[in-house]
Amino acid sequence: MPTPQEILAELKQIKYPGFSRDIVSFGMIKDIEVASAGITVILTAPSAKPEVVDAIAAEIRKTIAAIAGGVAIKIDIEAAPPPKVVAGAGQKRAIPGVRHIVAVASGKGGVGKSTVAVNLALAMRALGWRIGLMDADVYGPSIAMMVGTTGGAGPSQVAVTKDRRIVPLERFGIRYVSMAFFLNDASPVIWRGPMIAKLEAEFLFNVEWGDLDCLVIDLPPGTGDAQLTITQRVALDGGVIVTTPQEIALLDVRRGVAMFDEVKVPVIGVIENMSYHLCRKCGSRHELFAHGGGARLAETLRVPFLGEIPITGELREGGDTANPLVAAHPEHPVSEAFKAVAANVIAHLSRPAEETHVH
Numbered sequence: 001m002p003t004p005q006e007i008l009a010e011l012k013q014i015k016y017p018g019f020s021r022d023i024v025s026f027g028m029i030k031d032i033e034v035a036s037a038g039i040t041v042i043l044t045a046p047s048a049k050p051e052v053v054d055a056i057a058a059e060i061r062k063t064i065a066a067i068a069g070g071v072a073i074k075i076d077i078e079a080a081p082p083p084k085v086v087a088g089a090g091q092k093r094a095i096p097g098v099r100h101i102v103a104v105a106s107g108k109g110g111v112g113k114s115t116v117a118v119n120l121a122l123a124m125r126a127l128g129w130r131i132g133l134m135d136a137d138v139y140g141p142s143i144a145m146m147v148g149t150t151g152g153a154g155p156s157q158v159a160v161t162k163d164r165r166i167v168p169l170e171r172f173g174i175r176y177v178s179m180a181f182f183l184n185d186a187s188p189v190i191w192r193g194p195m196i197a198k199l200e201a202e203f204l205f206n207v208e209w210g211d212l213d214c215l216v217i218d219l220p221p222g223t224g225d226a227q228l229t230i231t232q233r234v235a236l237d238g239g240v241i242v243t244t245p246q247e248i249a250l251l252d253v254r255r256g257v258a259m260f261d262e263v264k265v266p267v268i269g270v271i272e273n274m275s276y277h278l279c280r281k282c283g284s285r286h287e288l289f290a291h292g293g294g295a296r297l298a299e300t301l302r303v304p305f306l307g308e309i310p311i312t313g314e315l316r317e318g319g320d321t322a323n324p325l326v327a328a329h330p331e332h333p334v335s336e337a338f339k340a341v342a343a344n345v346i347a348h349l350s351r352p353a354e355e356t357h358v359h
Helices: 003-011 050-070 113-126 143-147 193-205 223-233 247-262 292-303 315-320 333-350
Strands: 031-033 037-044 073-078 099-106 129-136 168-170 173-177 214-216 238-243 269-277 305-311
Touching: 003 031, 003 037, 003 050, 003 143, 031 193, 037 050, 050 247, 099 113, 099 223, 099 247, 099 333, 113 129, 113 173, 113 214, 113 269, 113 315, 113 333, 129 143, 143 173, 193 223, 223 247, 238 333, 247 269, 247 292, 247 305, 269 292, 269 315, 269 333, 292 305, 292 315, 305 315
Parallel strands: 037 073, 099 214, 099 238, 129 173, 129 214, 238 269, 269 305
Antiparallel strands: 031 037, 168 173
16 A cells, blocks of 8 residues: 555646646645545645546546555545635735736747737837836746847846836837846756746836836746746736647647636637748748637637737847837738737727626
């Protein structure tokens, strides 16, 4: 008969559905009892849907059966007590002066999420909104390079107030912060979870954002601890999920939707990036990675489809040269596509609260 510690170690291999994080780190395993009559796992599920709990319970049974033979396995599901409301603790916080907060996410890397976040922020600015941009990707910050400041100058370039609050940089009419401000370009980032959480808290709540209509947060790719820390800590108005048209990329959209769903954040919608290629010479349209997958999946998941962003050389060049396309060439067809997406996001944020809902 395995010990409770051995069982717990095996249960750490079970991922919470839709997340890269396991059920043990989620705090779902309250106790494990091993007796001659069998093994009992006491499961706490504070906010999970019944079907999610059933799926987790089935995985627990399967995992224990693999190491414990034919013993009886019992799973008790204990309802979590209602959370205690304590001022400043355990509650999602607003950011003073910021009307709306939107997170841009992707289930995987390589879909152009940061490029979308930068140009979406600039498109919202072009439509008259006061915008801030936060680069929350600790391990691969790229917003500073795309907007115009790399980490080469080190932290000395970042001003702080007399109260030790960070003053964001400003370019193209948007205010922004990035981990790259505090790193040299060749610096490896080897940080543990608590350190990442502290940095994210600094960028959220210790920055002089001023009066903003919207703060756009560029989340790291995936659905791990860094993403969960932000979505659980700050009062988000919604999440935007970036994908590409291929079926393999669309699988990760489900994880992004599940992440926002779990933390009770509305999904504003899905953006299909690299939707098609616009040829510079002939202006023809070429669907390199298939087309329309984002719209179809959004319909299946019953979340809004915000629009298609073509892939074009100017978009890539704008990011590489710190002259984002929407700012450098506002009349470009791709810039117009970003403005159409931005208009959809603004329309969602401008709706009365009772009209919005969590997916």
